[in-house]
Amino acid sequence: MLGGGILHGLAVTAKNFVGSFTDPERLVTLGYPEERAPAKENARQFPFLVFDGADPQAGLRCVACQICEKECPPQCILIVKSKTKKPDHLGKPQFFPATFDIDLSVCMSCQICVEVCPFDAIKMDQEFELATNDRFEGLLRHRDQLARPNAHFQKLHPTDAAAIDARRAEELAKAAAAATAAAAAPRKPAPESPPAA
Amino acid sequence: MSAATLHLLLAAAMFCIGLAGALCRRNAILVLIGIELMLNAANLNFLTFWKYGPQPQPLDGPVFVLFSVAIAAAEAAVGLALIIAIHRRYRTTQLEEISRLRG
Amino acid sequence: MPPEPVLSLAFAIVAGLVLGGSVAAVSCRNRVHAGLFLAVALVGLALVFLRMGAEFLGFIQILVYVGAVAVLIVFAILLTRGSDSAHERRSNAPGIGIGLAVLLWGVLAWGILHRSPGAIATPSPPPSMAVRDLGERLLREELLPLQTVGLLLTAALIGAALIALPEPGISPRPSGSHGSAGTETPPSSPT
Amino acid sequence: MDAPDQIFVLLKHAVVSWFPTPVQPWISAVLSIGAILAVYPMIFALTTVIERKALGRIQNRPGPNRVGPAGFLQFAADGIKSLTKEDIVPRAADSVVHFLAPLVVVVPPLLALAVLPVGRNMVALDLPETGLLFFLMVGTAVELGVFMAGWSSHNKYSLLGAMRAIAQLLSYELPLLLSTVSVVMLTGSLSLNAIIGHQSEVHAGVLLGWNVFTPWGAAGAVLFFIAALAEANRSPFDLPEAESEIVAGYFTEYSGFKFALFFLGEYLGLFAVSGLGITLFLGGWLPPLTVLSWVPSWLWFFGKLAVLMGIFIWLRGTLPRLRMDQLMRFAWQFLLPMSLINLLVAALWQYSTPWPHLLRWLPAAILFGIPYLLYHRAFLRQHPPRTYRYAS
Numbered sequence: 103m104l105g106g107g108i109l110h111g112l113a114v115t116a117k118n119f120v121g122s123f124t125d126p127e128r129l130v131t132l133g134y135p136e137e138r139a140p141a142k143e144n145a146r147q148f149p150f151l152v153f154d155g156a157d158p159q160a161g162l163r164c165v166a167c168q169i170c171e172k173e174c175p176p177q178c179i180l181i182v183k184s185k186t187k188k189p190d191h192l193g194k195p196q197f198f199p200a201t202f203d204i205d206l207s208v209c210m211s212c213q214i215c216v217e218v219c220p221f222d223a224i225k226m227d228q229e230f231e232l233a234t235n236d237r238f239e240g241l242l243r244h245r246d247q248l249a250r251p252n253a254h255f256q257k258l259h260p261t262d263a264a265a266i267d268a269r270r271a272e273e274l275a276k277a278a279a280a281a282t283a284a285a286a287a288p289r290k291p292a293p294e295s296p297p298a299a
Numbered sequence: 300m301s302a303a304t305l306h307l308l309l310a311a312a313m314f315c316i317g318l319a320g321a322l323c324r325r326n327a328i329l330v331l332i333g334i335e336l337m338l339n340a341a342n343l344n345f346l347t348f349w350k351y352g353p354q355p356q357p358l359d360g361p362v363f364v365l366f367s368v369a370i371a372a373a374e375a376a377v378g379l380a381l382i383i384a385i386h387r388r389y390r391t392t393q394l395e396e397i398s399r400l401r402g
Numbered sequence: 403m404p405p406e407p408v409l410s411l412a413f414a415i416v417a418g419l420v421l422g423g424s425v426a427a428v429s430c431r432n433r434v435h436a437g438l439f440l441a442v443a444l445v446g447l448a449l450v451f452l453r454m455g456a457e458f459l460g461f462i463q464i465l466v467y468v469g470a471v472a473v474l475i476v477f478a479i480l481l482t483r484g485s486d487s488a489h490e491r492r493s494n495a496p497g498i499g500i501g502l503a504v505l506l507w508g509v510l511a512w513g514i515l516h517r518s519p520g521a522i523a524t525p526s527p528p529p530s531m532a533v534r535d536l537g538e539r540l541l542r543e544e545l546l547p548l549q550t551v552g553l554l555l556t557a558a559l560i561g562a563a564l565i566a567l568p569e570p571g572i573s574p575r576p577s578g579s580h581g582s583a584g585t586e587t588p589p590s591s592p593t
Numbered sequence: 594m595d596a597p598d599q600i601f602v603l604l605k606h607a608v609v610s611w612f613p614t615p616v617q618p619w620i621s622a623v624l625s626i627g628a629i630l631a632v633y634p635m636i637f638a639l640t641t642v643i644e645r646k647a648l649g650r651i652q653n654r655p656g657p658n659r660v661g662p663a664g665f666l667q668f669a670a671d672g673i674k675s676l677t678k679e680d681i682v683p684r685a686a687d688s689v690v691h692f693l694a695p696l697v698v699v700v701p702p703l704l705a706l707a708v709l710p711v712g713r714n715m716v717a718l719d720l721p722e723t724g725l726l727f728f729l730m731v732g733t734a735v736e737l738g739v740f741m742a743g744w745s746s747h748n749k750y751s752l753l754g755a756m757r758a759i760a761q762l763l764s765y766e767l768p769l770l771l772s773t774v775s776v777v778m779l780t781g782s783l784s785l786n787a788i789i790g791h792q793s794e795v796h797a798g799v800l801l802g803w804n805v806f807t808p809w810g811a812a813g814a815v816l817f818f819i820a821a822l823a824e825a826n827r828s829p830f831d832l833p834e835a836e837s838e839i840v841a842g843y844f845t846e847y848s849g850f851k852f853a854l855f856f857l858g859e860y861l862g863l864f865a866v867s868g869l870g871i872t873l874f875l876g877g878w879l880p881p882l883t884v885l886s887w888v889p890s891w892l893w894f895f896g897k898l899a900v901l902m903g904i905f906i907w908l909r910g911t912l913p914r915l916r917m918d919q920l921m922r923f924a925w926q927f928l929l930p931m932s933l934i935n936l937l938v939a940a941l942w943q944y945s946t947p948w949p950h951l952l953r954w955l956p957a958a959i960l961f962g963i964p965y966l967l968y969h970r971a972f973l974r975q976h977p978p979r980t981y982r983y984a985s
Contacts, residue, residue, distance in 0.1 A: 104969040108912065115651045115911040122650040131654050302413075307514045309417050309450070313424050313443075315507035320428025322499030328479055329433060332440050335471060336424050339447050342463075350454045358539045364459050365540070368466050369551045373558035375471040379478040380562035386482040434744055438690065441737055457723050461730040469733025470763065476740055477759050480752070533722050533783055 143259055146226035148206050149215055151248045154191055158249040163223035165196040170215035170224055178208035179215065191270065192277045202245040206232060222266045225255050303351035310347065314340035327382045327392045331375065338371045412453060419446030433479045441472035458533050598889040601628075602714045625717035629706055636898070637860040638668035644906045651910035671853075678849035683747060686846060690745035695847065695854035697738030702861035705731040709868040710785055712878045712891030724785040725773060728869055732824065735862060736762045739833065742855070743843035754842025757917060758826065758833035764924035765823035765830075769866075771932035772817040775809050775939035776873045785869075789877035801883065803876035808957030809939035814874035816932050818901075821870055823924070825863040827905055829912035832920060867901045868894070927968065934960050 121128045132139055153161035166183040182201035190196045215224050227250070234240030256263040317336030324330050342364045349360020386392050423443025430436040444467040451460035540548050596603070605624050612620045642657065642665055649656025658664035682688055708724050710716040720727050736759055743755020777783060780791040794802045804810030823830035834842035844855040871877060875897050878890035915923065938957045945953045 104965065104972055111911045112907060115907060118653055119647065119650045119907075119910075122653050122655075128653045129655065133655075133658070304514055305413065305417075306450070306454075308511055309420060311507055311510035311514065312421055313447075315503040315510070316421070316424040316428055318506060319500050319503035320424075322502060323496045324428065326433060328475060328482065329428070329436055332427050332436055332475060335440065335467070335475075336427065336443065339444060339463075339467070343447060343450060346451060346454055346456055346459065350456070358536055361456060361459055361536055362539055362544055364456075365462065365536075366544075366547060366551055368459075368462060369555060372466050372470060373555050375474055376562045377558050377565070379474050380565040382478055383481055384565045392482045435687075435690075438737070438741065457720070458726065461723055461726040465726070465730040465733055469730070469736060469766070473733075473736050473740065473759055473763065476737075476744070477756070477763075480744070480756060534781075 141228050141258070143261065145228050146211055146213055147230045148209050148211060148227055148232075148243075149204060149213075149224050149248070150227040150250045150254075151202060151245065152223055152225055152252055152255050153249050154252050156251075158246065158251075160188065161191075161251075162198055162245075162249060163191070163221050164199050164202065165190065165221055165223070166199040166202075167197075167220070169218050169220070173214050173218045175212060175214060176208045176210050178205045178210075179203070180205075192274060193281075199245055202248060204243045204248060205241065206243060207237060207241040222270070225259070225262075228258050301351070303347055306343065306347040306351070310340045310343040313337075313343065325393050325395055327385070327394055328379070330394065331378050331382070334378075335371065335375065338367065338374075342367055413450075416446050416449040416453060419443070420450060434476055437472060437476035437479055440475065441468050444468055444472060458536060598713060598891075600889070601712070601891065625707070629703060629717055633703075633706055633861055633864055634857065636864065636895075637857055638672070639665075640860060640902055641671070641856075642667045643902075644909070647903070647906045648910050651907075675849055675853040680849040680851060681846075683846050685747040687745040687747070690741045691846075694738050694742035694745060695851045695858070697741060698735055698858035699854050699861065701731045701734040701738070702858055702865045705865040706861065706868065708785060709865070709872060710789060710877055711868075711894045712889065715878075715891055716786065719784075719786060721784045721786070723783050725777060725783045725788070725869075725873075728785075728865070729770060729773070732862075732866070733762075733766065735858070738858075739843050742847070743833075746843070746846035748846050750839040750841075750845045751843050753839050754833045754835075754845070757839075758843055760917075761823055761826075761830065761832060761920060761924075764921060765820045765928070768816050768924065768928035768932040769820035769824055771929070772813040772820065772935060773869075773873060775813050775932075775936050776804055778936070778939055779804075779809075779943055785872050785877070789872060789879060792876045793879055795883055801876060801879050801881060803874065803879070803881065805874045805876075807942060808954055808961070809935055809942050810874050812931070812935050812938065812957075812961055814870065816928055816935060817870050817874065818867075820924075820928060821863075821866040822905065822908070823920075825866055826859055827863060828909040829914050830920065831914060832917060835914055837914075863902075863905065864898065867898055867905075871897045871901065931961075931964065934964060 118128070123129075152163050153159075154163065155161035166181055168181050168183070171177075171179045171181045180201060180203040181199050184198045184200040187195035188198050211226070213226055216226055232241065252263070252267070256267070314337050317333045317338075317340060320333030320336065321330050322333075324333065345360045345363045345367070347360075349358075382392055385397060389397050391397065420443050423439050423441075423446055426439035427436050427443055430439055445464060448460040448463040448468075451463055605621065608624060609617050609621050645667070646656035646658075646664065656664065657667040660666040660670045682691055705728050707717040708720055708727055710719075739758040739762070740755045743751040743753075743758065746752075776788060780788045782788065782791075792801065792803050796802050796806075805814045822828075826833050832838075832842075834844065839845070844852060847855060871894060876893075878894040880886050880888060880890075880893055938960050941956045941960075942953060945956070
């Protein structure tokens with residue numbers, strides 16, 4: 103009938119109106135600052151540096167190989183290699199970044215740095231509330247700000263982190279076994295393969 | 300000077316302003332505005348004589364004004380329709396440019 | 403009701419509104435302003451009607467003139483815009499028209515001021531204009547004129563619509579430097 | 594007994610009686626004006642919040658819920674925002690007309706609200722001779738304000754909005770007027786109080802004689818409220834301010850407080866015309882049943898207003914905007930003939946008073962049913978049932 107479509111439409115909107123009160127499935131909006139959607143495991147925002155142990159300086163996995171700096175498409179990473187070396191988790195002396203800066207205003211969250219890192223030293227963070235008044239210094243993250251404990255990484259990407267931790271534990275065990283073997287056997291100049299070949 | 304005189308003078312002034320407008324302006328719509336003013340001056344006169352004049356019939360003036368308003372409305376509608384039609388034909392509403400019938 | 407002074411401040415204000423609006427309406431170079439000033443003058447006239455106790459007619463005046471006629475006029479001004487130059491040229495001889503109008507006003511004013519006193523001198527208090535009486539009058543004594551006016555309005559409605567309809571055979575004359583504005587037909591409405 | 598009903602009237606009399614006699618009419622007027630200026634903008638503020646929340650719920654989202662308890666102070670935030678924003682006047686604008694337009698849009702609805710009886714003995718300005726005419730007259734002034742706003746802004750969207758507004762307002766004024774005429778015809782008075790009084794006769798012991806309970810009243814109310822929606826520029830007739838087509842229509846070039854004034858004027862117009870509809874068809878401040886007459890009369894009026902606002906919000910959340918030609922065709926080809934038929938029905942109703950009740954409904958049913966069926970056929974001819982083909 104003429105006008106029936108209007109009534110039909112009114113019925114549809116009325117159903118939606120009432121449904122938004124009675125059916126929680128309909129009203130999916132979250133009140134953001136108080137309520138938060140649970141983070142997706144593969145969500146990513148900007149990179150951070152992983153360190154093991156308690157000391158962000160001593161445990162930093164990064165060896166300042168500068169692969170990420172070269173691969174970064176928007177060139178937002180600046181690494182200055184240290185003059186001295188510090189032992190990595192296997193005890194081998196490695197360079198470490200004296201400076202490791204990421205300009206978040208330039209970064210495009212492509213995750214290429216994470217893909218190319220042979221040391222599992224750089225990973226993607228999920229922090230997104232980065233608004234600041236200062237668009238230069240406020241968005242430029244330095245090494246100490248970027249360093250996050252491994253526990254943080256484990257929390258964000260549990261699957262990924264478990265795999266990496268297992269591999270690293272395996273390497274450590276292998277290295278320890280090699281060390282005991284080397285200690286037992288006569289000293290041989292067997293060059294150790296790089297940890298994450 | 301009585302109120303009637305004042306109102307009559309006002310009506311006369313309004314009529315003459317409308318007349319001047321209708322005579323001097325060259326745009327058809329503005330001429331129509333002048334004519335509207337003249338019609339309204341006439342309405343004012345009707346009401347003045349109803350209010351302040353002798354009254355053979357108590358509601359003569361208002362009835363007259365009512366009819367005059369109705370006719371003025373019709374006149375405005377038809378006049379504006381004509382002006383729009385002319386505008387569509389001649390692309391102008393300047394009265395002197397609409398002169399195709401001139402020899 | 404207290405006896406009102408002949409030239410009260412209220413009358414001066416509404417008369418000023420009427421006269422100022424009228425003068426501006428016919429002399430304004432901007433056509434839309436002219437239309438708006440016409441509305442001002444007609445509102446002033448409605449106020450004059452209200453002061454005279456013709457409440458019904460004052461409201462009708464605004465309803466018809468401001469609500470319909472003035473709006474139609476400005477609408478027509480907008481529809482016929484763009485073809486003429488923004489401001490119309492001056493008339494060849496504005497003096498003649500103005501002179502004639504002033505002369506006419508002089509004659510009328512002379513006549514009004516020197517009329518025979520008997521014509522209006524005895525203003526019996528007018529009856530208050532009851533709308534019911536007006537309706538009775540219209541529908542009993544003036545029934546035929548009322549029907550005629552109704553017919554006239556209907557004819558005006560149809561006629562205005564027909565006139566304003568685009569003529570099928572005639573294409574509009576190619577406009578000069580201006581775009582073709584106003585080919586749309588608005589339904590004209592005589593209220 | 595009638596203390597809650599007359600509480601505001603008594604309050605006003607009490608306040609007025611404190612003052613010396615010569616100034617009493619002035620105090621009374623000031624109080625009435627103050628009440629109108631306080632109550633309706635407050636309803637406006639609440640309506641905007643409720644409207645946004647309801648529209649949100651219709652679209653399955655919560656709507657504003659931040660400012661104040663459950664978001665109900667959102668209007669205050671909006672008001673402060675619009676007050677503190679810069680008032681921009683375009684350089685090319687006609688500044689005087691641009692300045693006056695918001696006033697011409699806001700003042701008439703306020704004037705119109707003054708003549709509406711909101712309760713027993715509660716009307717700010719009682720015009721026993723011409724109340725309805727005053728209301729309609731005031732309503733027409735808005736057209737000019739809208740035109741002034743659109744034209745003076747010197748913006749093509751504003752101008753388009755103004756042209757649309759004028760065409761729409763002029764076209765829908767006719768059905769609006771004609772549907773009120775049927776009420777005037779049967780009441781025999783232009784006074785809004787008399788119209789309400791005419792509806793107070795009791796039928797069948799309990800039911801009051803609201804006009805909407807008669808065939809011409811029901812049809813008239815439908816026609817009236819359709820036309821009222823169009824006159825108030827409400828969705829689905831909000832073409833003059835269609836955001837998705839012409840930015841904001843005639844008030845595109847307004848900012849800050851003037852923009853808020855347009856907004857206010859629009860809602861006040863909606864309240865005014867809804868209040869008129871309530872007065873004409875829905876019994877004004879009368880209760881529907883005699884047993885409910887203990888509820889204060891002003892509560893009935895504002896309750897009905899709230900229900901109407903709810904329906905309007907519902908319609909806004911449901912119906913898409915019309916196209917300009919559909920709008921015009923609807924007014925001139927449907928509403929206008931139907932309201933003329935309604936006049937005929939009203940006249941027949943008046944002259945069939947001695948008939949039995951059911952028989953009186955018969956001519957109305959025929960007179961409305963036949964055109965309705967004809968429209969239905971014509972509609973189906975123009976718009977045959979659509980078939981959809983989906984990509985497989």
